[in-house]
Amino acid sequence: MSYCLATYRCFGEQTDFHKKAQGIAVGLTVGSWTDLPEAKKANMQKHLGQVVSVEIQEASASSPRYADIQIAYPDVNFSLDIPALLVTVFGKLSMDGQIKLIDLHFSERFLSAFSGPKYGIAGIRSQLGVHDRPLLMSIFKSVIGHDMQELASQFKQQALGGVDLIKDDEILFENPLTPIEKRVAACMQAAAEAEAETGQKLLYAVNLTGPTFQLKEQAKKAIDHGANALLFNVLAYGFDTLQALASDPEITIPVAAHPAMAGAMYPSPNYGIGASVLLGKLMRLAGADLVLFPSPYGSVVMPKEENLAIQQVLLTEELAKHYGYQTPQLSANKLKRSLPVPSAGIHPGLTPLILRDFGQDVVVNAGGGIHGHPMGTAAGGRAFRQAIDAVQQGHGLKEYAAQHPELQAAIDAWGLREN
Numbered sequence: 001m002s003y004c005l006a007t008y009r010c011f012g013e014q015t016d017f018h019k020k021a022q023g024i025a026v027g028l029t030v031g032s033w034t035d036l037p038e039a040k041k042a043n044m045q046k047h048l049g050q051v052v053s054v055e056i057q058e059a060s061a062s063s064p065r066y067a068d069i070q071i072a073y074p075d076v077n078f079s080l081d082i083p084a085l086l087v088t089v090f091g092k093l094s095m096d097g098q099i100k101l102i103d104l105h106f107s108e109r110f111l112s113a114f115s116g117p118k119y120g121i122a123g124i125r126s127q128l129g130v131h132d133r134p135l136l137m138s139i140f141k142s143v144i145g146h147d148m149q150e151l152a153s154q155f156k157q158q159a160l161g162g163v164d165l166i167k168d169d170e171i172l173f174e175n176p177l178t179p180i181e182k183r184v185a186a187c188m189q190a191a192a193e194a195e196a197e198t199g200q201k202l203l204y205a206v207n208l209t210g211p212t213f214q215l216k217e218q219a220k221k222a223i224d225h226g227a228n229a230l231l232f233n234v235l236a237y238g239f240d241t242l243q244a245l246a247s248d249p250e251i252t253i254p255v256a257a258h259p260a261m262a263g264a265m266y267p268s269p270n271y272g273i274g275a276s277v278l279l280g281k282l283m284r285l286a287g288a289d290l291v292l293f294p295s296p297y298g299s300v301v302m303p304k305e306e307n308l309a310i311q312q313v314l315l316t317e318e319l320a321k322h323y324g325y326q327t328p329q330l331s332a333n334k335l336k337r338s339l340p341v342p343s344a345g346i347h348p349g350l351t352p353l354i355l356r357d358f359g360q361d362v363v364v365n366a367g368g369g370i371h372g373h374p375m376g377t378a379a380g381g382r383a384f385r386q387a388i389d390a391v392q393q394g395h396g397l398k399e400y401a402a403q404h405p406e407l408q409a410a411i412d413a414w415g416l417r418e419n
């Protein structure tokens with residue numbers, strides 16, 4: 001028998017959490033809210049959920065009374081896909097009061113159904129030829145309504161700034177002015193022109209949008225026109241759609257997962273799905289090569305501990321866990337590691353914090369912090385590259401900026417944080 005484990009944080013001043021846990025284990029597997037004779041039959045036992053642990057935290061001045069409840073779900077109860085797992089462990093239960101899904105452990109059998117990221121960190125770095133520093137990504141801004149010429153011009157300015165990746169904004173959808181195949185062709189042409197000047201390769205993550213059942217063909221059309229990466233609004237389309245794209249041998253380019261809609265699920269301490277599950281484990285399992293999420297210090301803020309919890313699960317070698325059985329040390333290194341991309345409101349003066357908190361395997365990502373630079377878009381990219389170089393070489397940004405005007409201008413405009 002093998003199980004997937006779900007950990008919940010359940011709140012209640014008077015709740016009998018042991019009874020609650022047993023009710024979850026039975027009610028989400030073989031039973032319901034009331035006793036069912038069928039559920040007690042011997043042939044149902046292999047489908048019965050198990051209470052693994054109930055850890056109660058009594059109310060304090062800083063916290064209401066809650067319990068962390070871990071339940072094991074027999075993976076024979078559901079098909080080996082993310083929708084089935086999520087509906088099983090948090091479908092009806094998500095509507096049952098103050099309860100939050102805060103962790104998931106996949107059985108090896110469940111994990112075996114997933115190929116994970118097609119490229120991962122190593123693959124992205126290999127495509128770019130960059131192995132010795134954090135990566136830099138810029139974001140198109142103010143391009144809704146732009147024609148192809150204006151869009152390609154903004155692309156080239158971003159590329160000349162020394163970025164490693166350029167992504168569409170997640171709000172740029174299929175439109176008559178810049179349809180995906182034209183966007184890709186024009187931007188990849190601009191990328192080639194910029195590379196002739198800078199010698200630097202780059203990935204352009206074009207936003208894959210449109211009717212769900214046309215996404216594969218849309219992606220193949222983009223690839224046929226030269227696309228070398230995709231941006232995807234995973235939560236709007238579903239993890240299973242990401243998994244279908246990432247596991248499809250005909251989709252031969254990396255996928256960057258955007259967190260759009262995540263704010264409807266992770267922020268509340270009492271409801272929803274924890275950030276490390278929603279934007280960490282499930283994104284990596286479904287095959288995201290890069291995962292964007294709100295940074296701890298930008299314009300849309302996620303607490304630092306949640307940021308680091310996401311980073312940990314995107315980079316860890318351990319994603320599988322067997323409940324109660326002696327099994328070979330499970331390693332999930334069949335799942336390539338996904339690149340963390342802490343984002344939103346990032347400017348060059350925040351680079352020391354990002355590199356301190358995330359280390360080398362991170363993508364520094366900015367839209368406004370590039371295009372809003374006082375000396376223009378290309379200077380915005382240069383300012384970030386100078387900030388990254390400064391930190392890599394052990395210099396303070398203020399000292400380094402004295403010899404690097406683009407960085408100085410960014411610090412003058414937006415300030416500097418080194419702790």
Ligand SMILES: CCCC(=O)/C(O)=C/OP(=O)(O)O
Pocket residue numbers: 139169170259292293294299300343344345346365366367368369
């Ligand atoms: C968390 C996603 C960030 C994003 O999509 C975006 O467009 C950020 O733009 P800036 O905040 O860097 O301007």
Ligand SMILES: [Mg+2]
Pocket residue numbers: 139169170171
């Ligand atoms: Mg955006």
